Amino acid sequence: MKKIKFTNSVTIVANGAFPKSGIPKDILDKSKTIIACDGAANTLDENNYRIDAIIGDLDSIRPDIKDKYDDIIYQYPDQSENDLRKAIEFLISNNVKEASIIGATGKREDHTIGNIFSLSKFCSKINLKIFTETGCFICINKDTEFKSFKGQQVSLFTLNDKTKITTKGLKYNFNKNAISTIFYGTLNESVCEKFHVKINNECAIIFLCFS
């Protein structure tokens, strides 16, 4: 098995929609270490990207790709976890402190939801950002200031009604409020070049729209 040297720009490529343009493609192009979730290795190889590790239960990787990358495949057969969460666990076990995720959305919508809310599982262990064609999801478990711009569309999601949020710099601010239903934190926007989110416990997932 080849030893992986992790750098400061690690990207996990999940097996959703492969980025063709824009910010997700830029991130992939600039990545120093690329981790493929199972069948994403097929698409990375077809598009001539270097692959540093392939993680998953290997139910969607092509046999020829499996042979080609035999020395960097880490097979985790556990069917109760998805390949993205396995890849994140792999990074944590290798002491990686931050990573970008692309390809986590764009195919099955139940997988999209599952992938986005998976961020909450790892919030205290690794800084992760999911980049989609339209924006970026970030999970926070402490008070955080976000760089922004006036009019930037922002959505906030929490996992339960025990999590209370206070915001400053948004059009519709929270003041120690719970997000009572999952959709009540959507449709917000930033009013200047930064905004703050304070959180009392657990974590929140913030979506920052690119435009």
Added chain:
Amino acid sequence: MKKIKFTNSVTIVANGAFPKSGIPKDILDKSKTIIACDGAANTLDENNYRIDAIIGDLDSIRPDIKDKYDDIIYQYPDQSENDLRKAIEFLISNNVKEASIIGATGKREDHTIGNIFSLSKFCSKINLKIFTETGCFICINKDTEFKSFKGQQVSLFTLNDKTKITTKGLKYNFNKNAISTIFYGTLNESVCEKFHVKINNECAIIFLCFS
């Protein structure tokens, strides 16, 4: 204002990705009543679909479309609700008992999440199904049997950990369990031609993959 005659096949078209093929397009083609959420009216008109009502805050409808359909526009300016939820409220206020929703996904992922979980708000008042390119989301608030097929991919989502679920006919069944985190109910599948979901309170959202 023109009076709308509601039939038994009402479809709401939200302003996400417009269906080009497959089941969502079939549903739209067969609809007797078509309700457009704001800017979806532009796309419906471009694709020569009849529109029976246009609902929303009218921030994305084109001026020429707004003029053309002036007599079927219902403007609801409330910025704290999105256009899909306004359209659903409109159907409820007109005593419609069931409807399909298309175009609720496929653009911004925060809107996708918001739209899907919006089903929970209306579960006791109207039977709604969100059809995407890959499957169908249904919200239930009582014990329900689903027609299925062996190997059909299924995901279950609840809104909080007070909701306990019992299933029969799935690969990984629940036995009065809570879905502790939002992604723990994904990656399931049906093992035969039907499956059951029992629910103790509130509601659950079920995703049935087409293939």
